[in-house]
Amino acid sequence: MRAVPVVIVGAGPAGLTAATLLAQYGVECLILERWESIYPQPRAVALDDEVHRILARLGLRDEFAAISRPHLGLRLLDRDMRVLAEFRRDVAEGRHGYPQGSLFDQPELEAILRRNLARYPTATLRGNAEVTALAQDADGVRVEFTDNASGEHESVRAAYVLGCDGANSLTRASICATMQDLGFTQRWLVIDVVTEADLDQWEGVHQFSDPARAGTYMRVGKTRYRWEFQLLHGETADDYRDMARLHPLISRWTGNIPLAELEVIRAAEYTFRAQLADRWRDRRVFLLGDAAHLTPPFIGQGMCAGLRDAMNLAWKLAGVLDGTLPEALLDTYEIERRHHARAMIKLAKFIGTAMTAGGEVGNIIRRAVAPRLHLVPGLTDLATDSQTPPLQRSDLVIRPRLRRTLAGRLCPNAILDGDRRFDDVASGRFAIVTSHEPSATERADIERRGAALITAEPGSQLHQWLRTGGARVAVVRPDGTVLSAGRQLPTCD
Template identity: 80%
Template sequence: MTAVPVVIIGAGPTGLTAATLLAQYGVECLILERWESVYPLPRAVALDDEVHRILARLGLRDEFAAISRPHRGLRLVDRTMRVLAEFSRDVGPGRHGYPQGSMFDQPELEAILRRNLTKHGSVTLRGGTEVTALAQDADGVRLDVTDTATGAHDVIRAAYVLGCDGANSLTRTSIGARMQDLGFAQRWLVVDVVTETDLDQWEGVHQLCDPVRAGTYMRVGATRYRWEFRLAPDESADDYRDITRLHPVISPWTGTIPATELEIVRAAEYTFRAQVADRWRDRRVFLLGDAAHLTPPFIGQGMGAGLRDAMNIAWKLAGVLHGALPENVLDTYQIERRHHARSMIRLAKVIGTAMTAGGRVGDLVRRAVAPRLHLVPRLRDLAADSETPALHRSALVVRPRLRRGLAGRLCPNAILDDERRFDDVAAGRFAIVTSTTPPARQRAEVEGQGAVLITVRPGDELHRWLTRGRVNVALVRPDGTVLDAGPRLSMLCTHLPVVTRMS
């Protein structure tokens, strides 16, 4: 019988990210995946700069840059391809140090995640292994597994289990959790096409506002393009697996390019849903990624939500296993992530409904309103800015109840005096960012607890950030989230004995 501290079920982006983060903290873990190798078909294609920042934390800054391409934002177009509105995003480094939006091929991303994992001897990946049952007792979790090639059975023991096993999660079923429906279900055709001919389209996401055939277009790679179209009740993906049938639908973007120069990589039907699990933890078992939440793809946050889950729980679980944190800090995982995930899913639902609902009346409203949306500051910022909501109040997010503060928000990945970025200096540890130079006694106290002390000067990006937050000091967690912020360092030092011994 194999026994490990952590078993991760599922070797998709969420599971691989969680394993890598745990490995960086020296935690031994075993990944169980029923597929022998990377799933070959493209699924997720977009992520924002917050998630790009997580990939850089894994050590994939250059590798991901090599397989991705920044996109320029969102355009709303009508059926004649007339631009109704445009919300541009910065393709250069933003507050997180990376382009606000990037396109990529998921199999390529999973391949570099797997290669990167081999750098860590504390992680084992077992492909061709299906988990058939989970059971908890006082000492941990028992997993029954089957070798998909030979049919051989085995039993594995784990102190903790992370269920990253997708929408049809066995882990979710085993803990009795259920998906709560947030009231959105639409059938869509998702098509990936390869062509050596450049389509010469605007390098961003095109949202087709058509009451008959709502759709989305984006360039994913040098030769790869994706279209998503809402299916009529009497249609299925089978109707469009032949390029001659698909060609008329995508011709507004392909123009005069003949069908013979276009190759369908995949044509699949998806039901876009908005759902959140009613609970994400049962004692030693946790849900991450699609096992915990499903979102419509209209704001490109599906895969990113799973990586945020991994970033949130990995340092907490490592701290518990190393004896640096009390076990009850794991309660903060669902408190923080569930509220954030619901907020992002609701935003995707609102945007999807606004772009697709209302029939011809809705189309007339969109034609009249969309060209003026950029004049509404709140909507303009929502569409053009990649910042996501603050995390909910918890034992590790000390947010004021009556005003907006820095707590729960990500610290900018700013360039510091030595030309390194914040994340490179913090390096997965707690950090204190202060605009006032602390006395030697306080500096020694902070550094003695294992935290990184970063003093910023007027004019620095982090100094401006503190000023906007009306504070002088911020305590930043290993995941980049502000735990607390205030006027004096002494107030924040009260947290240090509890949370900083992570090395």
């Protein structure tokens, strides 16, 4: 039986990201995907600059820029298309070097992820391979799968398995994990349209707060547009697959464009849910992406969470496999990511409820309150700032309980010299960011440990970041998260 260090179940964005990161560390992995090729229908359409930074880490900086569109933020509209509130995002390079929000077509993203993965000989992607069973023992995991083309049953042995197999995850079932309902369920119609016509709309996300039927609109590509509408009782997506029946819903945005110039490429029903797996790991098996969490789409964080999972786990797993990290540190994956995912789900629930709930009473409140929301301290930042909550305290996030700290937050991908940024210098290693000049002994010790040494020059973005966090030194993990921050370089025993 063939043996590999890592088997990844599912070749969606989370699985492809995990595979690429592992391959960059030289870890051999096999990705088993039940579909023959890329699933053709668009699903996720948005990501933030933190996740854009992950794509750049994969080597997709230019390729993703070519298929994506920075968006201007969020507009809240009433039933008469009047703007109640507008929250603008910065489309220029922010703290991570990328626009705060980008829109894209998921099949195009998966295509560039697959092409990029093919550069690494240690990663093998096998389509038409449907995993049917997982069996763990003390030394590894036996993965059973079926070749859907030939019908043959095969198996492979792995040291670790990453379950990136979506909401109906077999991997999750195999470790007896269950999804906990966090109290949000709505049925929505998701519509994707292609047209050469220019709709001439504001280039951001439109949230349509009609008490009769809430909706969302955004332009996701040069010719691609996305609408989402809440389904009424008794309605299904089949009621809107014909453009003649669909047009009354989208005509507020399409205006007088002839129906013949609007091509519906998908009209599907989705149930938006807020759910979190009660456990993300059983010994050698881990859950990532939709297998571990489901987020309502109102803040565009569903796919983002899966890529964050991969970024958090890959370097730890690579370190365990090459013997530089103890196996016990793999426990930090669930500790850190589960808390973060829950916080983002709660935020998505809050935003979704505020924009869609309450019927006519809710509509009256929104019309009265929304135009004044920019006056509420911190609310504009909540709606537009892409910075997400810090990670929970763990053995790899050393955070004092009662003192402000940078630990658990991402280090900015700041410009250091010329065109080089923090990530270019750190290059997937631990990094020491310091505002004072290390001694020769300290430099030698940092170099011996293979860490990058980055000096935060006075007046620089990193220098200001350290000062804001009350620190002079930060130890930054390979995933860009601050492990610890303080006044002195850490001692190395």
